Amino acid sequence: MDYIVLGTMLVVLLVILTVTLNKYKLSSNHRRKYKKLKSNLYTLTKKVEEQHKVIGRLDSCLAQQNEKITRHDIEKMKDFGSDFAQGVKITSLKEAVQHIFGRSEKNVEDQHVIIECSKIRDVLRPSDGANNSDYVTGIQRDLLIWYLEGVRGYRLKSPSELEDKLRRFPWVGEDGKLSLVNVRKCIRFVHKDLKQTLAFLAQTIDWDDLNSFISPRPKKGKAKGHGLYFLMHHLYASHCRATSATAHKPQSLFSFPPPGEIEIDAQGRIETGPGTIKIKMGEIKISKEKIPEAKKQLKRSLVFFAGLHKLIAVNDDVSPCASPICYDLIGYIFISGGTNVTKTEVLPLPPLGKISYLIFNS
DSSP states (O other): OOHHHHHHHHHHHHHHHHHHHHHSOOOHHHHHHHHHHHHHHHHHHHHHHHHHHHHHHHHHHHHHHHHHHHHHHHHHSTTTOHHHHOOEEEOSHHHHHHHHHHHTTOOOOHHHHHHHHHHHHHHHSOTTOOOOSSEEOHHHHHHHHHHHHHHHTSOOSOHHHHHHHHHHSOSBOTTSOEEHHHHHHHGGGSOHHHHHHHHHHTSOOOTTOHHHHHSOOOSSSSSOOHHHHHHHHHHHHHHHHHTTSOTTOOTTTSOSSOOSOEEESEEEEEEEETTEEEEEEEEEESSGGGHHHHHHHHHHHHHHHHHHHHHSSOOTTSOTTSOSOEEEEEEEEEEOSSOOOEEEEEEEETTTEEEEEEEEEO
């Protein structure tokens, strides 16, 4: 039996026993038996939880070993190589811009990266240009409204309590601006998993402090590191609008709660041709059952980097006669074991171009 299902059943039994003990007047003998049974169930539940943790650690270890072996296989493939196969984790806006230039084989100085980050900051900056510590518009407002929808559906113990606070302290006023003060008043009523990120998103941002904006998010403290969060939401929401999806609900791309980073198993490369930009990257999975997950991860990363590529100045050598530029997004899914079979799936991805998934058994 699945350990998660068994653990859930044991917890339910413990609750039933607890209610029974509290509700009914049992004889002392029966009460002792119930308490003993409850104690045994509690011990068994803890053992199941420990076994589940052990299995989780073993799965993680197995996945890491599989990734190392598969990465070595990718390095030996003629079309890929060691540089393509390297994994990468993007944790800041500056790192994202550096990654675009690096994968495009553009050798640029740090100052040029800063200039491009500044341009992106200006794209994301609220149109009113105001630095207001209490009320915000633009991307911060949009992201917090999106986050609230996720909060409402995320394992709340007392949804009515949160809704009561939202009525008393409405986030959005009649003028359309969002009150950071009211957001902060609601933080302690959301699920514990979401409090830290909500507090982070509700910080007052100094849009003129470029270094803080493009830096990684700190674990706590100073308001910095918002650039990557804002850019991810901006690009995913823009993609949803372009594909007739709901702009404020880009769940298909922006996972909840938002991780604030992009991790790619095989960093790939960016190739420039006449009127076409090819962005290639890969995900490594232990079995074919993980293919849907890999596709979602690849689409998220490919759409993000294609959108970022359009924003920054790496298009100088693309043929000017080809307008608009077509993006050919290619995601490789490397599955360990089995025979060397390649499967290709090509899908349109307006307005960027198309996205392809190539599945390899290594």
